[in-house]
Amino acid sequence: MDAEEFDSFYTASFSRLVGQIHAMIGDRDEAQECVQEAFVRAWSHRRQLEKAHAPEAWVRTTAYRLAVSRWRRTVRARRDPDRALQRRESAAELSPDHVALVHALRELPEAQRRAIVLHHMCDLPVVEVAAETGVPVGTVKARLSRGRTALMSLLGDGPADDLEGVSHA
Amino acid sequence: MRDPLDELKNLSGNLDARPLPPAEVRRRGNRMRRRRTAFQAVGAAAAVAVIASGGAFVTGNLTSAEPPVGPAMSTSPSPSPSASASAAPAVQSEIPEDFPVAQDIDAPEGVDSTDLLRDDATDQSWYGLPCSAPGQEVTFPGDDRRTAARRVWVEGDFWGKSRQLFVYEDHVAADRALTALKKAADACLGADTPPGAQPMDWNYEWSPGNETTPSWLIAQGSTIADGSHPFFVDLTVTQVGRSVFVSRSGRSQKERLPWQRLEDSHEAVLRAAWCLWMEGPCGSVTPEESASFDKETIARGLPNPGGDVPEWTWTEDDPLSAVACGGPENLPSQPTASFRVEVSPPDENAWRHLLVFGTEQAASDALRQLRSSAVVCNEILGTSADDPTDPSEMRWSLEEYDGSPAVLGIDGLVYADDTDTRVPGRTLTRVVQVGRALLVAQLSDSSSAAGEDAAAAKLNADVASIAGEMCVFADGSCEAG
Structure with missing residues (x-):
């Protein structure tokens, strides 16, 4: 390069x-x-x-x-x-939704938070999230599922039981 | 239902990031790499000299009546026997006869490699600087305080390959000369070609150092396209303490050489100059009295990002990084010398720190303080009364080891319960005392639980192995190893 x-x-x-x-x-x-x-x-x-x-x-x-x-x-x-x-x-202005989301993310366990960010924000497939974090694919899927459920709950959108069956590519 | 993950995708777009200019990022990266390379060169060559029966070590204030003792160069790779065995840098004003000034000069085609010419005039001019004309006498402020100089070149080399080494009375004088050179280079970039000089485009990179870190100026010039024969010049100027080394090589190839290659080609000179004229680990030596401790020993078992070539980051005389809740300021007495080696991201978070105290009692006191800090740390950070909802705390477990050397095992657990973990893994710290030296080894592991166990076992093995080499710091009997 x-x-x-x-x-x-x-x-x-x-x-x-x-x-x-x-x-x-x-x-x-x-x-x-x-x-x-x-x-x-x-x-x-x-x-x-x-x-x-x-x-x-x-x-x-x-x-x-x-x-x-x-x-x-x-x-x-x-x-x-x-x-x-x-x-x-930080002092810079951020939108209320942005602030709320970051605060909610901070409440998640580190492993779930990192998996959520890599998969949903970085658009990495599960297998690449597994490679980047050094854990099995199944663990990543579990973290994504639990993290998403917890995030919905923290943002006041309910326990989101309907998300239990969410699948990850 | 609103999906927060949709909002997550927009996070990046809401940020008002203020990145540094790309050129500044590369400049800092180049500087980081140079310093790594420089310390790597010294790390490979330097050994720590100690008086086996005394209380003195390296630099700093000594408590014994023994004269100050500095580290010695190991025997290989050594630039010259005279440089390694009998040099006394505080008064080293001459250039040893076999100093490798010309170690990387290739014999050009058609020229006998024995036709190296040499000039040892102390007041000689700088040769082949940007914008200077052939035969022009170029000197700078500070040059009147030289103690030695040498220029080596090949007669008949059309491309003007030469090496120059200047030695000054002190770092200040060398620094003045190099600062003036940089100003001249700045002026050259925007100036018209002076009479008699070949019209060339120059660009350069500057990385300032200090008494313990080299300064670099790397320049490349090319003839301005005017139909004449193309000509390219690579120039590196490196100040190592009281010395300045100038390498100039011309060539016909059009492609630009990576600056990294230019730096690497001068490693032997840098290493030799460091041990003669730079403050730091290659100070004065007392080979007859000293036994040596190869400082690379403390890097044993560390991952090496450089592959076959050691590429760790070395620092000297840095304060001890905080261990548990005890900062370095809490140590009852400060070490007389220390070496630290580090492997940092992207490779790993690991470091080793060797601290040598004036007496064995001082080392024992420091060890006791570190142990107490870990206990107190749990009382401060681990209490639920502070903030039961805040998981950003570390719990420390202590494990005492009997026997000699005394090993204190400190495992810094960042919440064993994965559901409350803010950051992954745990920090493993081992402190071992042998005589008047402490070795502190720390590894931040972020792998699985099984991986942590393996990492802990490996760290234990590494520390035990290093401790076995630390008997040079023990007075009397040593049961290490």
């Missing part, structure tokens, strides 16, 4: 990836910082990036791991949880 290709890739996917990581960790500013750092590492590790079948997935995974790492470091140092996963929203 040369500089021109990288620039095009970066420009086209940055906002999308920030949105995805935001949904996963619940903090937009932290998501942006982690995605930014992940792209720096992507260029730094461009040999690895060239080998990756899906560069965007590579950056997403790196950004997510960075967020997890930073969160752990923050908690371990006993600073206020002012970074990832903190219950606050």
Whole structure:
């Protein structure tokens, strides 16, 4: 991947990836910082990036791991949880539905939240979600089903028993 | 019924992202890679020297009466016996006779490889800089404080391949010269070709360093298309502490060479210069008195993203990262020296940190503090009284190991109950004391429960193996290993 290709890739996917990581960790500013750092590492590790079948997935995974790492470091140092996963929203204006959805996502267990975002937001098929998260396909399907049910409940749309039978590609 | 997943798909569109310019991202990536490469070069070559019977170690304040002792270069790969065995960088003003200034000069076609020419004049001019004309005397502020210089080139090489090495009295003088060079390069980009110079287009990349990190200026020039014979120049200028190395190579090939290749070709010079003129791990040596601890030992078992070539991130004298709830500021005494190696995303979240204290008692006190921190940490973060609904907490379990070396096992569990987990996996920490040294090894594992068990077992094995090599830090008998 040369500089021109990288620039095009970066420009086209940055906002999308920030949105995805935001949904996963619940903090937009932290998501942006982690995605930014992940792209720096992507260029730094461009040999690895060239080998990756899906560069965007590579950056997403790196950004997510960075967020997890930073969160752990923050908690371990006993600073206020002012970074990832903190219950606050950034200053920029977001729509009420957007805020409600992010808050609801934060209430989900991490595994369910990540599966939901990868499948429904990143449009990854279940098998690719399984590959990216390192769990069996059946586990992904269970997480998607439970996560969707919980999300509907958290957003005040009822327990959504009718969704129990939802299938995932 | 409203489907929240429809709204989920719109999340990205609502964001007001403010990304850095792409060029800035690449610049930072290049800088990260250079630093990784630089530390990799030193990490491969450097060993930590200790006095087996004394209390001194590397740099920093020493509590014993022994003179300060620095790390020694290992024997391989060594740029020169004189550089590795008898150098005293604090006063190293000369360039060793066998310093590898010309290690990567290929003999051009038709030229005998023995026809290397050499100039050791301390006041020699810089050769072949952007916008300079042949024969033009180019010097910069700071050049009057050189202590040595060497230029090596091949006679008859049409493409003007040469290597230059300057050594200055101190880092400040070298820095002044390089800063002036950068200004000259800036001016060159927008300037008309000076009389006598070949019209060329130049572009360059600049990565500033400091006393412990190299600075780089990498430039490439090409003749402006005017019907004359095409000509391309690759120029790298690297400041390593008190030294500045200049590599200039001309060629006829049209394609642009990756800058990474240019950097890699000078690794031997960088490594040798680092150990002679850079502050840091390759400081003064006392080979007769010291036993060595190869610092790569602490990387044992870490995944290596570089494949056959070690590509870990090394840092020196960094404070200990927070372990449990105890930050580095809580240690009862600070180490006299430390080395840290890290593997970070995208590969893994893992690091090892070796801390060496002035005395065994100081190391024991530090270990005791880390143990106490883990206990207190549970009382602070793990209580339901704080916020029973907030799952963003870590629970720590302590496991004591008997015997020598004393091993403290700390497992940082991020909620074993998967349904309340905010982040996956757990953090595994092992602290081992051998004599006056502590090894802290940490692995953040995000795999399945079975994977965590395997990771814990491997971490234990790695730590035990490294501990077996740490007896050089123990006074008297050592039962490690």
